[in-house]
Amino acid sequence: DSISQLRRYGRLFPGSEVSVRINPGIGAGHHGYAVTGGVTKFGIYLDQVARVKEVASEYSLRVVGLHTHIGSGVLEVEPYLRALEVLLEVARGFKDLEFVDLGGGFGIPYRPGEKPLDVATLGTEVAKRLEEFSRGYGHVKLRLEPGRYLVGNAGILLVRVVDIKEVSLGGVMKVFVGVDSGMNHLIRPALYGAYHEVVAVSKADRPREIVADVVGNVCESGDVLASGVALPKLDEGDVLAIVDVGAYGYSMSSNYNLRPRPAEVVVSGSWVQLARRRETFEDLLRTSTLPGL
Template identity: 35%
Template structure:
């Protein structure tokens, strides 16, 4: 509760409300951010990113285990983000040549990078090898053959892991489950494909087999799935040790730690998942009489998500008797497609008074020419008027990363805020940018 006797939004800390009663991010008034950089605007609280990295690292240090906290770039990738990760002595995983090139241009140490993907191209793999990427996670038999050819062509070597599908379905949206048997990712265990892949990799002296990777899904709230995955990975390591004489150095358990988007979400602290995973691996490795492996995690959402905000300006409104009003903002599915794609839900507050009591429930609609362009179907808000700024919370993961130019609308700017200082780290696109790659047709 605050001094006005009102229940504050659980995702907003009391110190984020300034003397004027406005929402602040990183010590900067959101109305000032909207005025300086325009809306729609994506804003990140950099201190929050750093804090979550350090919380993960502390868990590993307390458990005395070799580790990497590998930021999953797909949640949000930019030069500035990679630079912050480097400053926090983090690791990254990249899933495309574009993410890889951005990291290279950011000056990120590529020996602290892992390359993922189920259909890596020869061009992407060549880029990874020529920049001496630290790890390649092999996803399929085609990739083993392609990588082997490139290693011979470039006369080089590389560290690799094998991605397996552990047969564990996390309690999450079916579109973001990746650990079940029937998945496009990784080698199946029961069919013997994983064993075949291991033998092919071990037979190639240019590939240094380092460990096993698995990822069971995203936005997971229950620790039992991760504990099960950890135990399964150790059992695979035991089988490979006994059957093929291979000792696993690293178990990469992926990410997927759930975060709080709305008051209905009740996730554990992300670091609590990691503590449970580490303890499960240690126990299983001891029981299997195996050397304790290093443990890697790949958090994306849990690092970028809570640190991100989308700022919008209210425009038109449509009231229909018997229905919730449409309150339209200057962004929408082009800068956050998750509500349309996953039926994702967020909390939104009035930036100039996030503590104001709600007086109505509205549908927050975007400006895109699609009926499904709705950012929220049931959002309680105080009275609003055109020109008001709304702040949508916890939008830092898979918002800008999945942004598009639908309707030829420019993508928003991205601003990093830390210690009361705001810096534009991704420029806002312009209308002219929309036709920048177009060519005249002269038949």
């Protein structure tokens, strides 16, 4: 990921194979925090590629792969093609490449009506460019890392309504629906302003008569899971489903406010299996080494 890392790797493993990450100067993604190309901390910048060859030669390293990753949650084909063209241009300067890795970041549509990534077109255009490159260079493999694209819509966070607060703001009614979860379990809305659809599971057949903010139980005003959501009239105890949380949901969760994380359950048709048990307060103290805890 950097010249210093490559040098350190060379000292530890001289004469070995290595792959390096190239920053193509192109970034894309659903939020600025998720853009990993362009002016970011990631990858070896194009003006440093010559240094890669020098360090590799110094430690007898064989560069067998070039990698790039422009960002996360990308829904357009064009940024990938631009990045690939830069990567292949860099690749022509290395003689022993076995693969190029275009990274991941394939987005999924979170909002109603949002267009999905045109994977078929992306595949066709990538194949054309690789075929043309291989005619002059030789065969190289393509590697991809489509994490979110595979699991993003497979996750649902079930929460229970524990509080309903109605306030009048200048004559306009504002509704807060408090639930027994929060940014500690799903930080994407608070961190990225990410949208996740909310469905009233226990009243799915009722008309949506209210507009509300679904808020969590963490002591921060930014702990909002969804804003301005159309919902049926709710009661304490109702269950809401926050959908499309399969990617960067549980993996980004925490025990903030000393709150345990929920269980994870795998469901396939009629088959149901507990995948991860619910945390307990004892779990939160398990790593503590202070006497008496």
